[in-house]
Amino acid sequence: MKYALANPIKRIKREIVAPQFKITKQIIGNLYSFKNFLIGRNHKKYNKGVFVWDVRSNSVTFDFAYYILQIVNQFNQIGYKSFDLILFCSPRLLAKGASCDWNEYNKFVSNEEILSKIEKIILKLANLFEYIDDIKLINTKQELLNLTKDSFILPKNYDPTFFYPEGLNYKYLFSKLMDEEEIKVPFLKLNxxxxxxxxxxxxxxxxxxxxxxxxxxxxxxxxxxxxxxxxxxxxxxxxxxxxxxxxxxxxxxxxxxxxxxxxxxxxxxxxxxxxxxxxxxxxxxxxxxxxxxxxxxxxxxxxxxxxxxxxxxxxxxxxxxxxxxxxxxxxxxxxxxxxxxxxxxxxxxxxxxxxxxxxxxxxxxxxxxxxxxxxxxx
Known part of the structure; x- marks a missing residue:
């Protein structure tokens, strides 16, 4: 999803920390991968996988289910059978995100409504999905860093200050579905x-x-x-x-x-x-x-x-x-x-x-x- 930012400086900063364009994602992602390689950060060092859903770069919609489908399979590929979920969100964080520019979407959906959807949609779905062990709602960077210091994190190379890309890769996900590759489906546990x-x-x-x-x-x-x-x-x-x-x-x-x-x-x-x-x-x-x-x-x-x-x-x-x-x-x-x-x-x-x-x-x-x-x- 593309976002609108009037200030060119903010637009550039936004593209660095939460890239929307493929070329930017590749360049910045490669830089962080190299950094993590140098410090020896890889999934083999950690016993636990954590998915950080960051409100600044992810849509607060039913597409959350696709996020979980993708993350389940990414973790499964590297040996994690389940994972913890951290929802990193607050009114302050949401205000720092850019507004959607699709046909003036923000005229129909306010920030208050988006925050209410986190509770009504995201949190309720998260509590029903298979393969999620624990869910935490976090609103400060320090608390997030403390909780994840001994865990392997997705999205890859995520950093709450410098790099928080959108977690969902539609092309990756839909190509797996179209090719009928083996895929693990996280069903909702009906209660x-x-x-x-x-x-x-x-x-x-x-x-x-x-x-x-x-x-x-x-x-x-x-x-x-x-x-x-x-x-x-x-x-x-x-x-x-x-x-x-x-x-x-x-x-x-x-x-x-x-x-x-x-x-x-x-x-x-x-x-x-x-x-x-x-x-x-x-x-x-x-x-x-x-x-x-x-x-x-x-x-x-x-x-x-x-x-x-x-x-x-x-x-x-x-x-x-x-x-x-x-x-x-x-x-x-x-x-x-x-x-x-x-x-x-x-x-x-x-x-x-x-x-x-x-x-x-x-x-x-x-x-x-x-x-x-x-x-x-x-």
Whole structure:
């Protein structure tokens, strides 16, 4: 993600400590690697691995799940089966970070809202992920240095003062998924808080979820009335109910939603409830949005994303090619139970298109499970 800084001096400093460009990352990364080589700092010296998630250079979004997927596999490659997580964040640290320049994103999301998302999204997800032994929320550099002095740290060459690059390398991650290399998936550990008594009958039933998006930022990615209509048709085809998880509660009235459709407003804010609902659904449908990542890390869940690369600043073909290394037609998430309905390839999405994607995921899951001698569990 590129950031906007008006002051050229601050922009240069920012690029040194948290580089955004490939060439800068390589040069500075090599310098720190050489320094660590000279002082003998390598993973073989330490018994514990630590991932430092720094609010100054990492997005406070559901992409956090991708961070964990990447870090789990990076640690696994060098012999660490699990690791500790440090969330390095505070209002002061956030203020020192640069603001996002994607279509004036900061006009829609304040720093206060970003900090609240650390508690509502990042911390809650971290407590559910496999392979994380301990989680600490740290807000001072000295405390961070004291906690990590005897540990091997990722991101590579991380230093809270001089070098705190973004931890997530989308191209690295998506190339592993596309090449079907062996990959360790950190699933979310569902606990009783994910399931509420008032939805016991729902959990026992057969249903499909549609998660709405009606955000002010990049409205091209928002849910359309036709999305609700075709999701309802798909649910009837499979003799299932349709469950809707809303976005902006105040805007729910703009949609025409039949009485037969259950709208669970509390799942908008209750992340654990949302995860529990996704886990029992036969398939979860989204537009391109953060919550679409969640089912990928729930065992045996399925998800479909509509109109991928719809053409806006944060969701277009060039961005997918440059940042993720994928193009229309690629299905990097299929092995995790996800399917992209690319905007350029599926112009008129209807219930048949959704059913096509659903069957693609089901067929892939069946084939994968047969290879290891396990029958698919629906």
């Amino acid at each position: 009783p808080k994910c399931f509420k008594k008032e939805y016991t009958e729902l959990y026992k039933s057969k249903y499909i979820t549609l998660t709405l998006r009606d955000y002010g930022f990049e409205p091209m990615r928002n849910t359309k009335q036709t999305d609700i209509d075709i999701a309802l048709k798909l649910s009837k085809r499979h003799s299932a109910e349709l469950v809707i998880i809303p976005d902006n509660i105040d805007l729910i009235e703009q949609y025409e939603i039949p009485d037969s459709v259950q709208v669970i407003k509390s799942a908008r804010e209750d992340l654990l409830l949302r995860i529990g609902i996704y886990s029992k659904s036969i398939v979860n449908i989204f537009t391109t949005s953060g919550p679409s990542i969640l089912p990928l890390f729930i065992k045996r869940s399925k998800m479909i994303v509509l109109r991928v690369a719809c053409g806006c600043d944060g969701d277009n073909v060039n961005l997918y090619k440059k940042t993720l290394g994928i193009s229309p037609g690629d299905q990097p998430l299929l092995r995790l139970g996800g399917y992209y309905l690319w905007n350029d390839l599926f112009n008129n999405i209807d219930e048949n298109t959704l059913d096509f994607a659903f069957k693609k995921i089901s067929d892939y899951s069946q084939e994968k499970n047969l290879k290891i001698g396990i029958n698919e569990i629906n």
